[in-house]
Amino acid sequence: MQKENAADAQSAPTTRLRHRKRQTDVNPGTGKPNGSHLLVNDRNKYKSFLIRAYSTVWMIGGFSVIVYMGHLYITAMVVVIQIFMARELFNLLRKTHEDRQLPGFRILNWHFFFTAMLFVYGRILSQRLANTVTPDKVLYRLVSGLIKYHMAICYSLYISGFVWFILTLKKKMYKYQFGQYAWTHMILIVVFTQSSFTVANIFEGIFWFLLPASLIVIDDIFAYIFGFFFGRTPLIKLSPKKTWEGFIGASVTTMISAFLLANIMGRFQWLTCPREDLSTGWLHCDPGPLFKPETYALPGWILKWVVPLQFPWEEISVLPVQWHSLCLGLFASIIAPFGGFFASGFKRAFKIKDFGDSIPGHGGITDRMDCQMVMAVFAYIYHQSFVVSQSLSVEKILEQVITSLTLEEQQALFMKLGQMLQERL
Amino acid sequence: MALQKDHYSGSPRAGKQRDQNYPNSPTVKTNGQRDNPIPSSPSARSTAFDSPSPRLRHRRRRSTEFPGDINRANGSNLMTASESKYRSMWIRTCSSLWMLGGVIFIIYMGHLYIWAMVVVIQIFMARELFLLLRRAHEERCLPGFRLLNWHFFFTAMLFVYGRIFRQQLVNTVSSDKFFYKLVSGLIKYQMVICYFLYIAGFMWFILTLKKKMYKYQFSQYAWTHMILIVVFTQSSFTVANIFEGIFWFLLPAALIAMNDVAAYFFGVYFGKTPLIKLSPKKTWEGFIGASVATMISAFVFANVMGQFQWLTCPRKDLSTGWLHCDPGPLFRPEYYPLPWWITRFTPWKEMSVLPVQWHALCLGLFASIIAPFGGFFASGFKRAFKIKDFGDSIPGHGGFTDRMDCQMVMAVFAYIYIQSFIIPQDYSVEMILDQIMRSLSREEQQRLYVKLGDILWQQIQG
Numbered sequence: 001m002q003k004e005n006a007a008d009a010q011s012a013p014t015t016r017l018r019h020r021k022r023q024t025d026v027n028p029g030t031g032k033p034n035g036s037h038l039l040v041n042d043r044n045k046y047k048s049f050l051i052r053a054y055s056t057v058w059m060i061g062g063f064s065v066i067v068y069m070g071h072l073y074i075t076a077m078v079v080v081i082q083i084f085m086a087r088e089l090f091n092l093l094r095k096t097h098e099d100r101q102l103p104g105f106r107i108l109n110w111h112f113f114f115t116a117m118l119f120v121y122g123r124i125l126s127q128r129l130a131n132t133v134t135p136d137k138v139l140y141r142l143v144s145g146l147i148k149y150h151m152a153i154c155y156s157l158y159i160s161g162f163v164w165f166i167l168t169l170k171k172k173m174y175k176y177q178f179g180q181y182a183w184t185h186m187i188l189i190v191v192f193t194q195s196s197f198t199v200a201n202i203f204e205g206i207f208w209f210l211l212p213a214s215l216i217v218i219d220d221i222f223a224y225i226f227g228f229f230f231g232r233t234p235l236i237k238l239s240p241k242k243t244w245e246g247f248i249g250a251s252v253t254t255m256i257s258a259f260l261l262a263n264i265m266g267r268f269q270w271l272t273c274p275r276e277d278l279s280t281g282w283l284h285c286d287p288g289p290l291f292k293p294e295t296y297a298l299p300g301w302i303l304k305w306v307v308p309l310q311f312p313w314e315e316i317s318v319l320p321v322q323w324h325s326l327c328l329g330l331f332a333s334i335i336a337p338f339g340g341f342f343a344s345g346f347k348r349a350f351k352i353k354d355f356g357d358s359i360p361g362h363g364g365i366t367d368r369m370d371c372q373m374v375m376a377v378f379a380y381i382y383h384q385s386f387v388v389s390q391s392l393s394v395e396k397i398l399e400q401v402i403t404s405l406t407l408e409e410q411q412a413l414f415m416k417l418g419q420m421l422q423e424r425l
Numbered sequence: 426m427a428l429q430k431d432h433y434s435g436s437p438r439a440g441k442q443r444d445q446n447y448p449n450s451p452t453v454k455t456n457g458q459r460d461n462p463i464p465s466s467p468s469a470r471s472t473a474f475d476s477p478s479p480r481l482r483h484r485r486r487r488s489t490e491f492p493g494d495i496n497r498a499n500g501s502n503l504m505t506a507s508e509s510k511y512r513s514m515w516i517r518t519c520s521s522l523w524m525l526g527g528v529i530f531i532i533y534m535g536h537l538y539i540w541a542m543v544v545v546i547q548i549f550m551a552r553e554l555f556l557l558l559r560r561a562h563e564e565r566c567l568p569g570f571r572l573l574n575w576h577f578f579f580t581a582m583l584f585v586y587g588r589i590f591r592q593q594l595v596n597t598v599s600s601d602k603f604f605y606k607l608v609s610g611l612i613k614y615q616m617v618i619c620y621f622l623y624i625a626g627f628m629w630f631i632l633t634l635k636k637k638m639y640k641y642q643f644s645q646y647a648w649t650h651m652i653l654i655v656v657f658t659q660s661s662f663t664v665a666n667i668f669e670g671i672f673w674f675l676l677p678a679a680l681i682a683m684n685d686v687a688a689y690f691f692g693v694y695f696g697k698t699p700l701i702k703l704s705p706k707k708t709w710e711g712f713i714g715a716s717v718a719t720m721i722s723a724f725v726f727a728n729v730m731g732q733f734q735w736l737t738c739p740r741k742d743l744s745t746g747w748l749h750c751d752p753g754p755l756f757r758p759e760y761y762p763l764p765w766w767i768t769r770f771t772p773w774k775e776m777s778v779l780p781v782q783w784h785a786l787c788l789g790l791f792a793s794i795i796a797p798f799g800g801f802f803a804s805g806f807k808r809a810f811k812i813k814d815f816g817d818s819i820p821g822h823g824g825f826t827d828r829m830d831c832q833m834v835m836a837v838f839a840y841i842y843i844q845s846f847i848i849p850q851d852y853s854v855e856m857i858l859d860q861i862m863r864s865l866s867r868e869e870q871q872r873l874y875v876k877l878g879d880i881l882w883q884q885i886q887g
Contacts, residue, residue: 127856152845155838159795166801169703174809185654186647238634335624341631349639378620385617394865394873401857401877407884413854414881417861417874420592 055360067206071275074209075199079117082195084365086113088356089187098176105168105177109184111161116188119154120196126150128203131277194373197380204383207271211261211325212379215332216371218257223250223337238341238348251333258329262322266291290324290387293317324387331378339374343367520820532671536740539667539674544582546825547660551578553816553824554652563641570633570642574649576626581653584619585661587612593668595862596742609866659833662840669843672736676726676785677839680792681831683722688715688797703801703808716793723789727782731756755781755847784847791838799834803827 066073090109099105126147133139146153169177201208227246235242265271266287273285297315343366347353356364401410531538555574564570591612598604611618634642666673691714692707700707730736731752738750758777768774803826807813816824861870 149845151841155841159834159838162802163795163798166703166798166805167701169805171702174805178806178809182647182651186650189650189654236632237636238631335628338628338631342627345631345634345639346643349643378624381616381620385614394869394876397857397861397865397873398876398880402880405854405857407881409854410877410881413857414874414877416854416858417870417877420858420862421867421871421874 051360059359067210070280071202071206072278072280074202074206078195078198078202081365081369082191083113084356084358085369086187086191088358088364088366089191090184092352092355093183093350094180095176098173102168102170102173102177105180108161108165108168109180111164112158112184112188115154115157115161116192118157119150120192121199122147122150122154124196124200124203125278128275128277132279190373194369194376198376201376201380201383203275204388205272205274207265207321208379208383208387209376210271211258211265212328212332212375213372214261215254215258215325215329216336216375219250219254219333219336220371222253223247226250226253236341238344242337247333247337251330254333255326255329258325258332259322262325263319266319266321290321291319293319321387324382327382327386328379331382332375335378336371336375339371343370516820524819532675535745536667536671537743537745539671540664543660543663543667546829547656548578549816549818549825550829551652551656553818553826554656555649557812557815558648558810559645560641563638566638567633567635567642570645573626573630573633574645576629577623577649577653580619580622580626581657583622584615585657586664587615587619589661589665589668590743591615591862593740593742597744605867655833659829659836663836666836666840666843668740669848670737670739672730672781673839673843674836675736676723676730677788677792677835678832679726680719680723680789681796681835683726684715684719684793684796685831687718687722688712691715691718701801703804707797712793712797716790719793720786720789723785723792724782727785728779731779731781755779755784784842787842788839791842792835795838796831796835799831803830 063077066077086109090106130140130143130147133143165177165181198209201212223242223246225246226249227241227243230245230249231243233244234240235244235247269283269285269287272287272291273283275283295315295317343355347355354363355366358364359368401413405413528542531542551574555571594608595605595612598608630642630646663674666677688707688711692711695710695714696708698709699705700709700712734750734752735748737752737756738748740748756779758779760775760777762775763773803815807815814823815826818824819828861873865873
């Protein structure tokens with residue numbers, strides 16, 4: 001059991017990364033005879049450890065810089081990651097023999113990629129784009145025109161790709177081309193769903209991007225640590241190195257750290273304020289009721305054994321958002337690992353070792369992001385369903401109406417609202 | 426393909442007769458429905474002769490596309506083949522008439538019934554497509570795997586129709602207190618509910634991964650997703666169109682049918698130059714003739730259909746009664762004086778044109794130029810995976826997907842066209858209205874309304 005978790009050992013200090021699940025053996029199950037390979041493993045272990053640590057440190061450093069820089073730069077980072085992921089996945093099931101006979105087929109993939117990008121980011125960032133160009137009359141009209149016909153534009157682009165695909169169907173290559181077409185669609189859906197939700201989270205406040213990502217990383221690290229020390233019962237056939245002890249220990253730790261991290265992160269306005277336009281400057285805002293500390297008096301039985309220790313606190317201040325982060329932590333520990341299982345099963349099904357080799361020591365970007373993807377989607381849906389509605393009130397919506405709508409639009413809204421209420425009666 | 430469905434063909438290979446070598450023989454099963462000999466060009470368009478169905482897409486004759494097949498001894502099979510040709514023609518006519526009758530009846534019944542029809546068609550299409558790439562051997566090792574498909578289907582249905590019917594549902598149950606709370610609760614948390622259903626399916630999938638079956642299971646998973654996306658995108662857009670007004674559902678569908686029929690006729694009489702390698706029976710003459718015919722009929726159909734309130738009024742709730750409404754400026758006739766060379770010879774002095782007819786021209790243009798690519802896609806797909814038909818639900822026609830392939834492309838375009846150019850879209854107003862509806866209770870909404878009224882009043886005053 002210990003040997004299985006060994007490869008993961010050294011990458012402990014990474015707070016941002018998901019640790020590679022053992023991809024060194026594609027065939028699970030049979031443990032290698034310990035004795036004869038130990039020394040060899042040791043040597044390779046340290047070398048690969050160095051490579052991993054090096055790239056890990058670089059990634060963390062780069063990531064912190066970008067978080068400091070702001071929302072727009074994080075979005076740019078997400079887009080870059082997306083492009084790399086898509087490239088890895090496009091290349092994955094391609095067959096070179098067929099590809100030689102189909103020049104220009106690869107461009108189709110990128111055409112669909114571009115269309116998807118336009119569609120997804122157009123929807124998410126349209127309001128903010130409009131807010132950014134409000135002072136300039138010409139740009140504003142251009143942008144609102146684009147927003148209005150956004151769906152039609154994306155559809156025309158998609159249909160032209162569709163027609164292009166049909167016109168380039170070549171005899172005897174049909175099956176390959178259709179397979180590639182379907183594969184392209186699946187890739188784009190997977191990549192863009194999660195990245196669009198990630199970007200939507202970012203613009204709601206970096207907190208809602210940083211917290212889920214950190215929780216996934218913490219879950220990984222502690223699953224490794226607990227598995228290393230206590231691991232005994234295997235968890236799932238797909239990933240034979242995971243253990244129940246690691247899983248449960250990591251769950252508990254993740255929930256606790258969710259509670260604490262939310263408290264720490266919730267104090268910074270840079271992280272909690274939503275960004276209403278595409279500027280890059282400093283942010284000030286009223287964070288809303290979720291980030292205002294509420295103080296709870298500690299219950300009697302805690303006070304009893306805390307006071308003798310000269311513990312100065314008699315009450316704790318809890319940000320309401322910490323309860324939400326408990327839910328996020330629960331999801332991150334129980335369900336998000338299934339993203340990793342899915343990726344493992346996929347690689348095993350198609351007999352590939354890694355999705356790519358962009359990151360030395362870690363494999364490809366998709367290997368890093370598999371659990372993050374599942375978490376990003378959940379964080380977005382959770383935020384939209386439970387957090388947004390809590391922070392919305394009559395006053396807030398009224399404020400929004402007054403500030404972002406013109407007089408005509410306000411009147412239109414008024415009339416439509418009246419109609420809606422009338423129909424209900 | 427028609428003779429494949431034919432149970433009466435005397436010779437087992439009657440279905441594979443080709444028309445290339447014997448252009449005038451009535452045994453041609455490829456274009457088998459017509460009695461007249463098929464023109465010698467193998468690429469003549471051959472939509473079925475069952476022209477009176479405005480609602481159906483006619484089958485492309487796919488069977489002549491394997492020119493390597495040798496013609497069996499036609500002489501000995503002449504009698505039986507022609508018998509079977511007539512038989513298959515008869516079967517096709519019958520099923521077409523039944524379909525046509527059913528569709529007309531349902532349109533008369535109303536929006537809710539049309540929606541039910543779309544859902545039924547959807548279920549059949551999904552079933553056909555799920556079954557298509559399944560392999561019996563692997564299926565035996567994986568009990569309960571089919572259930573996963575239907576779980577995802579149910580989740581997709583909940584998600585898609587929940588979004589579309591949000592407003593309509595709330596309007597329908599506003600009278601009942603208990604239902605109102607239940608429904609608004611469901612709407613508010615609709616996304617979460619659907620997401621958890623999906624995640625449950627996802628986890629179930631991972632937990633049932635079986636050694637040595639990984640590749641099969643993953644491809645089935647991907648295939649399920651693709652099917653659901655294709656089926657639900659177009660059917661959800663169709664339903665959204667229906668509730669904007671049956672006109673916006675009927676017109677595009679009729680145009681597709683019209684395009685098919687016209688392409689067939691033009692191909693039969695004038696067909697010469699083949700259009701595309703994928704479907705060798707299609708010709709440029711058929712294509713262009715059909716385009717012109719479709720545009721003209723778009724103009725005419727829009728005028729005819731636009732006069733009925735049953736077709737043009739949007740439905741705001743899920744009731745089934747009669748509809749009255751102000752159809753809006755699109756359906757009010759505008760009068761244009763006719764040019765002198767018409768007024769001289771006919772009693773008409775001016776013609777009334779509904780503004781919607783210009784929009785119908787755009788729809789007709791798309792239906793004739795781009796929608797056939799849906800058919801090409803389906804043909805290519807069947808050829809790629811070496812399947813003859815998507816299914817065999819409809820006698821003489823194949824499966825539902827065979828009928829719907831061009832309709833799907835058209836439905837999506839119609840929806841996007843309507844949302845972009847016909848309904849005045851107020852993006853930010855819609856967004857805020859959506860927020861209000863989702864996050865505030867009814868009392869809060871009324872408070873907001875009152876306050877907004879006050880503010881606007883003040884702004885007007887001062």
